[in-house]
Amino acid sequence: MEMSPAQSFETGAVIGEIILFLLLIVLIALIAYLVVVLIKRNKEKNNPRIKYQIENPQGRWTCPRCNSENPNTTFLCNRCGYRVV
Ligand SMILES: [Zn+2]
Numbered sequence: 001m002e003m004s005p006a007q008s009f010e011t012g013a014v015i016g017e018i019i020l021f022l023l024l025i026v027l028i029a030l031i032a033y034l035v036v037v038l039i040k041r042n043k044e045k046n047n048p049r050i051k052y053q054i055e056n057p058q059g060r061w062t063c064p065r066c067n068s069e070n071p072n073t074t075f076l077c078n079r080c081g082y083r084v085v
């Protein structure tokens with residue numbers, strides 16, 4: 001049985017559709033991967049360990065217990081050992 005030009009064209013169209021479908025799947029997989037990476041990064045941003053970074057290392061805080069001044073680089077009062085966090 002010989003293929004008519006019309007049938008040949010249809011076969012080509014089906015192959016094109018399959019390729020398009022595969023490309024769509026690859027694209028969806030790529031977008032899903034990017035979303036996962038972005039969510040992971042966002043979670044790392046909200047990590048409390050990173051959140052407690054020193055905002056102003058040159059600044060000073062006053063101890064509520066003994067009123068002595070302490071540098072922002074420490075959570076403990078240098079005089080009485082009061083813990084701020
Ligand atoms: Zn103190």
